[in-house]
Amino acid sequence: MEMLRAIGLMSGTSLDGVDAAWLETDGERVGRLGPSLTLPYDAALRADLRRLLDRAPALPRDDPGVAEVAARLTACHVEAVRAIGRPADIVGFHGQTILHRPDQRLTWQIGDAALLARGGGVRVAWDFRSADVAAGGEGAPLAPVYHVALAAPLPRPVAVLNIGGVANVTYIGADGAVLACDTGPGNGPLDDWAHRHGNDACDRDGELSAQGRVDAGVLARLLADPYLARPMPKSLDRLAFGATLAASGLAGLSPADGAATLVAFTAEAVARTLLPQAPRRWLVCGGGRHNPSLMTALRERLGAVAPVEAAGWDGDALEAQCFGFLAVRVLRGLPLSFPGTTGVERPLPGGRLSEP
């Protein structure tokens, strides 16, 4: 199969912006990697997306308010494709998840693929998760098949940990068997906490959390969330820990202690994810690897932890590259999800295509 030129677009649960990345791939092998970038969302779009996350469960699919936000979101994606500045055969458009309830066979990513195909003058692959949840899968994570392609030359077992708004792990066993799930919170609760206490959008460089002490009682209540004890496969909604956080006593802590406790929550949730064997190395991607407090907390619990740059990958571009890779898989009808990754019964293709 010839290599195609793909641009992947990912808008994660952090709502920080859209990541875009160019690569060459046939959907199985990864060829040349090209430019990547993040276009941050403006405060108004971020606030509107946040409101949609809260309201999505009650909204109909054709809600005009949703369509209006989706159009603005799509315009940012068109801009990101232009800013990449390289021709592509296909664009992988994840969109923004505003609802993820696989137990109800529901997952909802907003974004207007037809508009992107017209605006970018390029074929677009989109709706990557619906087929999986319709077939009884978790619909997430989808990155494992890309992690496996990248990790082919690495010693096993190895784990790739992505820390976005939520965190997800891909475990590749000594025999090549792949397991994956969302481990628990990523940066989401910490972002909200930092923001509420007058910081910008996150615990920048771990500065707030580094000044605090973990509150053992609050941490124990957070770790009692039933999600952590659930066996794989499992996946999370952005709002999943809302009730647990509210009842944990977190609100009574100082800003610094609260931040330190949330860092411990994220790291401990990873450590409690049961894997068949201890990975020889944990490679971390996503914005969470920029938080030194979080990296230290992970290292204390897991041992060999390094940013994915240690393997020569780009941890800010990885998820976007993944959706370029998956776009080519959609085009070729190759599976996106697997029993070990989403719990779906057999390897399952998915996604839809929109022509310019």
Ligand SMILES: Nc1ncnc2c1ncn2[C@@H]1O[C@H](COP(=O)(O)OP(=O)(O)O)[C@@H](O)[C@H]1O
């Ligand atoms: N310098 C930094 N210090 C601390 N946290 C950071 C830093 N840079 C990024 N982050 C975290 O990374 C998040 C964005 O990560 P990202 O991988 O884009 O997540 P998502 O895929 O959910 O959008 C931010 O919300 C923030 O919590």
Ligand SMILES: [Mg+2]
């Ligand atoms: Mg992001």
